[in-house]
Every structure is written in structure tokens, then in C-alpha cells.
Amino acid sequence: MDAIDKKLLGLLQEDTKKTTKELSMVLNLSVTAVYERIKKLEREGVISKYVAILDRNKVEKAFVVFCHIKLIQHTKDFVTTFESEVVKLNEVLECFHVSGDYDYILKVHVKDMDEFREFMVTKLTGLKHIGSTHSSFMIGEVKNTTAFTL
Secondary structure (H helix, E strand, O other), X not given: OOHHHHHHHHHHHHOOOOOHHHHHHHHOOOHHHHHHHXXXXXXXXXXXXXXXXXXXXXXXXXXXXXXXXXXXXXXXXXXXXXXXHHOOOOOEEEEEEOOOOOOXXXXXXXXXXXXXXXXXXXXXXXXXXXXXXEEEEOOOOOOOOOOOOO
């Protein structure tokens, strides 16, 4: 990946709806060259997908909770079972296996506290092998980006 690819990726991370013509003018390349570079980056898996980022307030998912999960035991079976179940929960947008006091951190988006309580009672606590949970509620968002600096 050369400097032009990195600049191209930066531009795409800002706005994937830019046309190859617009990108070519910024990069001082032909439209075909930009198109071929994008296709190469897609083939190589550097660009994995294109998505629309939604306003969580407008889709009624503004209540953000970070759930810290501790498993009963750290056996391969317990880890595999938990991970295969947690990925099925639509409210969980991100799940990280972490070191430290807890085994996992989940980022949960729901409408409000009532919906979070329902999620906890009916879904999360029903997962096998959970020993304990600790939840922190987002007060305000300081930074949220999907763009890497290259």
C-alpha cells in the first residue's frame, strides 16, 4: 500500500459516496486508476464493506450501556458457548474479549432504561456461564469515529 492508497482510504473513510471522478480530481489520477485502486483494496480485504452510519437518536437506540461480563470459568467450552450466544443478541453492537477484572465488554444500544432492563432480564442473564455483570451507562459521547489514521 503506497501513499496514494492511504490518501484514497482516508477520503473514502470521510465519505464513501464520493464518485471516482471526484476522488480522481483530489488524487490527481485518472478515474480508471482510482477505480482500479479501490477494486484492489477491496480484493485484498483492506476495504471490508461499505455501511451507512445511523443517528442512534433518530432510530431510538440512544441509550448506550457498556456491560462488563465475567464468566464462571475460563474454559474453552465456556468461552466458545458464550461467544456463539452473544453474537445473536441484536442489542449488542460490539463485544470484546479483554484482559483484566472482566472477561468481556459489550457495547449495548437500546431505547431507554426500561428496554435495557428487559434486555438484561430476558436475554443477557439467560446466557450460559455468566458469573457476574457490571454495567456502566454513557453520560455523553466525547469521541466516536470509524476512521483510522494511515
